[in-house]
Amino acid sequence: MARPALLPCTCAAGAEHRLHREVAFAVLSPHPLLSSVIPPGLLSVAHARGAWLSVLPLASQGTGHGKQILVLGLDGAGKTSVLHSLATNHVKRSMAPTEGFNAICVNTEELQMEFLEIGGSESLRSYWKMYLPKVLLLIYVVDSADHARLPVAKQLLHQLIQNNSTLPVVVLANKQDLEGAYCITDIHDALALSDIGDNRKMFLIGTHVAEDGSEISSNMKDAKELIAQLVLEAQ
Template identity: 60%
Template sequence: MDKSSKKREPQTRKRQVLVLGLDGSGKTSILNSIVTNRGNHSTVPTEGIHAVCITNGKSKMEFLEVGGSEQLRPFWERYLDRAFALVYIVDSTDHGRLPLAKKHLHQLIQHDSSLPLVVLANKQDLENAYHITDIHDALALSEICEERKLFLIGTHVATDGSELPSSIEDTQEFLAQLLLETH
């Protein structure tokens, strides 16, 4: 029996989730919360790339966050072709920059019309946060192609080390399910 006819052992699957959003939206805090299943005490802004991996059974997801500063945004689209999903995080309290967040989101999705999109409306626990429907309207999510899977989830990250909010758990479970569907 030659090597090519042997039954192969299933390998751990690794797929990349691209995490983008303007600086200060909470990308790193959300990623760290997903990995540790707890809120963070402090987070330093990402000035480049931040990657974390989560293994669930035979599936392995790599979350790749590219910083949201003005200097890094032009590089975002370079990472789209490696991703099985795009997570786009917006600060629900940063009303003045929602048009900028919308502009960058719409530029990104023009490059891949079928890439599943998960929009996290972060900081929903703060008093001046826009409601989820306001975020939907501000980002003009109704204009996004019908062929794309699109999900909008309101989130927040506890900073006191408490347990993970259910919205972050739901996002993690949704992405794991999406990963299974794409294989």
């Protein structure tokens, strides 16, 4: 099957300076896309906590025909960093935890993908499950060097998908650059992926978000192409 050619993201560019206006819009008058996937509760929680809430401009605003991809994983795993890198094709580490949700649009030649990250802190994990029925694909990001919390990451992943036997899952074993990071085989075992992969499309890719400004790694490009392919197949 032919892989989609990739185009630079058009919707993430220039997003930062529009952040505050977009936040106000999202809180006071829910974004047409977000209103279909975000329950009002999450918006109000984020608002009440004075949370960092980033809603990047989405090219499909108002159409409601997005290809939504849920991005989950423990706090600090690197979800936001990976998403920014996928969107811009350049490495960009996140500086702040996501205190609510984070929506980012990534375009390829053939489709527009809408990624929705929900923060990984304990207080936000209860929202994770709400979105699974509404998405085409789950991206689950783990910190490969955070050995102590891999059992928690495993437990949450298994709980999340136990009642959904067909949802495709892409696990990103992030922070492969760190000394002490588990290799892919060890991550596969630590997350017991063989127990959940039988009836679904399941992929495990090692990634890292190394330095600000440089081009993304070949693994990250592979991950982006794979995600696009899975979304196309899921339509």
